[in-house]
Amino acid sequence: MTQDELKKAVGWAALDYVTPGTIVGVGTGSTAAHFIDALGSIKHQIEGAVSSSEASTAKLKGLGIHVFNLNEVDSLAVYVDGADEINGQMQMIKGGGAALTREKIVAAVAERFICIADATKQVDVLGKFPLPVEVIPMARSYVARELVKLGGLPEYRQDVVTDNGNIILDVYNLKIVDPIALEVAINALPGVVTVGLFAARGADVALIGTANGVKTITK
Numbered sequence: 001m002t003q004d005e006l007k008k009a010v011g012w013a014a015l016d017y018v019t020p021g022t023i024v025g026v027g028t029g030s031t032a033a034h035f036i037d038a039l040g041s042i043k044h045q046i047e048g049a050v051s052s053s054e055a056s057t058a059k060l061k062g063l064g065i066h067v068f069n070l071n072e073v074d075s076l077a078v079y080v081d082g083a084d085e086i087n088g089q090m091q092m093i094k095g096g097g098a099a100l101t102r103e104k105i106v107a108a109v110a111e112r113f114i115c116i117a118d119a120t121k122q123v124d125v126l127g128k129f130p131l132p133v134e135v136i137p138m139a140r141s142y143v144a145r146e147l148v149k150l151g152g153l154p155e156y157r158q159d160v161v162t163d164n165g166n167i168i169l170d171v172y173n174l175k176i177v178d179p180i181a182l183e184v185a186i187n188a189l190p191g192v193v194t195v196g197l198f199a200a201r202g203a204d205v206a207l208i209g210t211a212n213g214v215k216t217i218t219k
């Protein structure tokens with residue numbers, strides 16, 4: 001099976017976690033795009049969605065799914081999204097598609113985070129995938145210097161502006177042995193909007209696409 005077929009398998013498998021009549025939290029990226037297609041097949045059974053990016057919003061609307069503003073919604077039963085890496089503690093690196101901030105916000109409102117990922121995303125230690133950090137543009141150099149002090153090698157993601165008008169620093173060379181501590185430390189830097197570590201609030205369920213089918217891991 002190709003990687004995209006594995007992504008499709010987990011995207012569709014996530015439908016099992018969608019309760020009819022509810023508003024669904026929707027992530028961003030190539031795996032989440034398969035979930036959106038799957039959601040389209042049951043669009044008359046759900047009230048709508050809350051989206052984590054302009055790209056997902058456009059796709060949802062294109063399929064005729066109503067997209068709610070998060071401020072209109074008190075709670076979400078589930079948030080379904082992909083990841084760039086996920087470890088055995090269900091902690092993740094996200095933001096390869098620059099959508100990390102809105103993803104973290106929508107995930108925070110949801111009761112359960114359903115991570116959908118192909119098996120290549122599973123790791124023992126987070127950090128091989130460069131850690132995305134969304135930064136206010138004027139703070140770029142300052143935050144980069146601080147990230148070096150934390151042991152990382154930050155690289156400015158050229159030609160990328162987030163949906164919130166900010167920039168992304170991708171931090172290489174990290175072996176993240178204490179993900180929660182690093183999440184707290186980076187989030188505390190003035191100018192950082194969000195770090196793409198989803199550690200304090202990780203996934204509750206992981207649907208992992210493997211050659212032998214979809215594996216379900218529950219926290």
Ligand SMILES: O=C[C@H](O)[C@H](O)[C@H](O)COP(=O)(O)O
Binds near residue numbers: 030031100
């Ligand atoms: O900003 C992007 C998101 O965090 C994605 O969920 C993540 O990059 C995984 O994307 P994909 O499903 O395309 O591998």
